[in-house]
Amino acid sequence: MNPFLARLHHLAQAPSRRIIGLMSGTSLDGLDVALCRLTGHGPGTQLELEQFRTIPYSEETRARIRTVFAREQVSLEYLTLLHPWLGSLHATAILECLDDWNIAPAEVDLIASHGQTVYHAPQHQHQRADFPRNATLQLGDGDHVAVETGIITLSDFRQKHIAAGGEGAPLAAYGDFLLLSSPDEERLLLNLGGIANFTYLPRAGGNASTAFSTDTGPGNTLLDATVRAQRPGMQYDEDGRLAAAGQVHEGLLTALLGHAFFAAPLPKTTGPELFSPSFLAEAQQRSGTAHLRLEDTLATLAELSAVGVARAVRAAFAEQAIPAAIYTSGGGAHNPALLAALSRHLPEARFGSTDALGVPGDAKEAILFAVLANEAVAGQPISIGAGRQRVPAVSMGKISFPG
Numbered sequence: 001m002n003p004f005l006a007r008l009h010h011l012a013q014a015p016s017r018r019i020i021g022l023m024s025g026t027s028l029d030g031l032d033v034a035l036c037r038l039t040g041h042g043p044g045t046q047l048e049l050e051q052f053r054t055i056p057y058s059e060e061t062r063a064r065i066r067t068v069f070a071r072e073q074v075s076l077e078y079l080t081l082l083h084p085w086l087g088s089l090h091a092t093a094i095l096e097c098l099d100d101w102n103i104a105p106a107e108v109d110l111i112a113s114h115g116q117t118v119y120h121a122p123q124h125q126h127q128r129a130d131f132p133r134n135a136t137l138q139l140g141d142g143d144h145v146a147v148e149t150g151i152i153t154l155s156d157f158r159q160k161h162i163a164a165g166g167e168g169a170p171l172a173a174y175g176d177f178l179l180l181s182s183p184d185e186e187r188l189l190l191n192l193g194g195i196a197n198f199t200y201l202p203r204a205g206g207n208a209s210t211a212f213s214t215d216t217g218p219g220n221t222l223l224d225a226t227v228r229a230q231r232p233g234m235q236y237d238e239d240g241r242l243a244a245a246g247q248v249h250e251g252l253l254t255a256l257l258g259h260a261f262f263a264a265p266l267p268k269t270t271g272p273e274l275f276s277p278s279f280l281a282e283a284q285q286r287s288g289t290a291h292l293r294l295e296d297t298l299a300t301l302a303e304l305s306a307v308g309v310a311r312a313v314r315a316a317f318a319e320q321a322i323p324a325a326i327y328t329s330g331g332g333a334h335n336p337a338l339l340a341a342l343s344r345h346l347p348e349a350r351f352g353s354t355d356a357l358g359v360p361g362d363a364k365e366a367i368l369f370a371v372l373a374n375e376a377v378a379g380q381p382i383s384i385g386a387g388r389q390r391v392p393a394v395s396m397g398k399i400s401f402p403g
């Protein structure tokens with residue numbers, strides 16, 4: 001037997017596994033590295049987050065990713081070169097973290113690598129009759145991660161979800177369901193990343209098929225792009241100070257909310273391919289607001305993110321009451337202007353952070369991929385939200401051996 005298969009066989013039967021989850025999201029701020037000890041599998045999964053770090057991307061790395069990121073047309077040579085280069089960059093980041101944490105690669109069982117999304121193309125967004133399918137592309141080849149770290153690596157998690165009928169995202173529901181369901185309350189878990197999404201969790205032991213996750217629209221992506229364009233050197237509106245100093249412009253907000261995405265049925269996914277600077281520029285032109293003060297534009301964009309969330313939440317529950325408990329995660333959870341807008345649009349909800357549930361918000365997405373790898377190796381194919389999501393039970397992630 002291939003010794004790596006024997007190792008996987010052993011890992012699958014072990015009571016627990018030490019797994020590094022990796023995530024680099026649409027904000028391009030860096031690579032999130034979560035060292036997890038996962039005990040058991042399925043609804044009994046126990047998480048111990050041993051270490052977590054974000055390795056910031058250098059300006060050069062950001063520029064390289066932006067050369068292809070969310071662009072309809074790119075150099076095929078550049079894309080080909082970027083794929084292994086990013087895999088190698090991620091491997092180096094892992095080895096640096098392990099060195100700092102005084103952990104040898106041989107003491108880690110698996111790596112779960114999301115890769116870098118460079119293009120997300122659900123059918124409702126690309127609308128091409130010649131390719132009537134959902135599609136998504138993540139770069140950072142898993143073989144390079146495995147060979148350079150010496151650790152068995154699972155990668156490219158989204159393709160199976162698409163092959164089975166989904167949009168390849170959000171996958172959050174799988175990890176949220178296994179780690180954060182509660183017998184005491186139904187919950188919404190709201191991730192405010194570049195794109196915002198939420199997971200609905202019924203009470204643990206209730207009707208699991210009602211759990212699901214959906215994107216809701218922009219989280220920080222338009223806020224970040226606007227700040228970067230108008231304040232060179234600034235990456236984002238720290239603590240939402242600029243947005244808090246502005247006024248929402250109703251004309252611009254209406255123009256932005258006019259896009260069909262906001263009225264589309266759930267679940268749905270999106271990305272910066274749609275919510276781009278040109279999406280904003282068109283809405284500004286239609287509403288005659290191109291010369292608004294930066295503060296007012298940011299206040300309006302924070303409002304847009306909050307209204308997107310509130311509309312999707314209300315659409316999910318129609319005439320019924322929404323779950324009272326909403327737990328936030330992701331970088332936008334650090335933005336008081338965004339949180340204030342959310343509270344205004346969902347006044348009946350009680351907002352907290354997933355930190356209070358034992359899952360630090362900044363690490364949650366990286367942990368998700370460790371959970372998916374744990375299920376692929378030691379668990380069963382999982383089905384979440386059969387009622388709404390209509391994706392049959394799947395195991396996600398492709399396996400790369402280090403040799």
Ligand SMILES: Nc1ncnc2c1ncn2[C@@H]1O[C@H](COP(=O)(O)OP(=O)(O)OP(=O)(O)O)[C@@H](O)[C@H]1O
Nearest residue numbers: 025026027193194195220236239330331332334335
């Ligand atoms: N103190 C802060 N004040 C305001 N905004 C903040 C703060 N800290 C982080 N952010 C926002 O969070 C962003 C990073 O969020 P996060 O790392 O969750 O995104 P991501 O994982 O790349 O996105 P996605 O979940 O869409 O893939 C920053 O670009 C910024 O907009």
Ligand SMILES: CC(=O)N[C@H]1[C@@H]2OC[C@@H](O2)[C@@H](O)[C@@H]1O[C@H](C)C(=O)O
Nearest residue numbers: 117120169170171172193195215365
């Ligand atoms: C295609 C893609 O990378 N989508 C990301 C992105 O970032 C947030 C939102 O858009 C979400 O749909 C997804 O990531 C999380 C981890 C998910 O799949 O749940």
